[in-house]
Amino acid sequence: MNKEELIKQTAKDLFFNKGYLHATTQEIADAAGVNRSLINYYFRSRDLLFQTVYREAVESLKSQLDKVLYDNVPFKEKLSIFIDVYMKELLKYPYRESFLITEICSKNFALKEKKKSAALAHFLKEIAEEMEKGTLKKGDPIHFVFDLFALMSFPVIMTPLYQKLLDISKEKYKALIAERKQLILEKIFN
């Protein structure tokens, strides 16, 4: 892999996977096995590296939604696929959303970039239709989306804390998370 890409991937691994949001350029360089100056060579500054990673994270998040949510398959099946895809990504990058949140909070993002996801908007419409049909309990489709993402993401994000509070082993916790894909699908269609 070329080193520019390597640096980016390593940064993502530290941020999204290890949850190490405070990483210094030196720590990133060490983890990548490259000279720290290369970070400046390729990204000019630490801040620009962070911005790049941030942007790509939002992009990949949105393109993931796009990939699945536009599929022309029956709703229930689409949901099944979606949960599958999204949770796989969650296990790979549990802290991606957490990173985004901290970035948004730390820079006082007066970002004009339009981040709105068209796929999500489309998905919301589809949910509304299902509610009309009676397949789903009626209500604001946004709450349905909230519920869906919450049920998938939160236990993953909270792993280190809940392991402590519930006194569960790493393996047991992992097994519990694995069970959830099916459970969520059931719960969603109560």
Next chain:
Amino acid sequence: MNKEELIKQTAKDLFFNKGYLHATTQEIADAAGVNRSLINYYFRSRDLLFQTVYREAVESLKSQLDKVLYDNVPFKEKLSIFIDVYMKELLKYPYRESFLITEICSKNFALKEKKKSAALAHFLKEIAEEMEKGTLKKGDPIHFVFDLFALMSFPVIMTPLYQKLLDISKEKYKALIAERKQLILEKIFN
């Protein structure tokens, strides 16, 4: 308020409420309106201030659980009270758990401190009983707890990101969150 307490409260406000997890001692001091040296006077080092805040966050989290989950009231009512209490706290300190997670991840916590929550254990038993009775759908009580906390916390934690992705105004989002207390209770008892 004495300044030691003021510093701590300000740090908590920055971390838990503003989501500003990178705060420097200078920024904390400025926000508190005190001289930065006072932080060293009262807490010796930045790291010890963080540790103190961390510990107190875990303690308050656990004592909150204790306060509500041991109550001797019917299960459904207890849950209603719990959701009420917990979501009120969530709105005050949306990023408390996020702070805990980043701290756990950044220090390689070889913490021997037992963090296990007895209240949660007790709550799990109660849930199991309700499942026996048929009041709740059967399953691993832990998943019930996962679901409960996920539904409450996640949309709150993700506020800045979801506002962007869904293109919702601050006020509208706030209103949506406010609606959830009731919705969660209904959903839980499907």
Next chain:
DNA sequence: ACTTTTGTTAACAAAATTGTTAAACATCAA
């Protein structure tokens, strides 16, 4: 009153982190 303790501050020192530069190195086309 004055002595001791506690709180507060600015100035300084030390450490950590980031950014820059110039030279070494590699690759490859002319």
Next chain:
DNA sequence: TTGATGTTTAACAATTTTGTTAACAAAAGT
């Protein structure tokens, strides 16, 4: 082979952040 280009590195400089000190102020105790 040369030289043009892009890559990599170490050494250095600048900046930011943290920690320490000593002086001063306020409060409390005697």
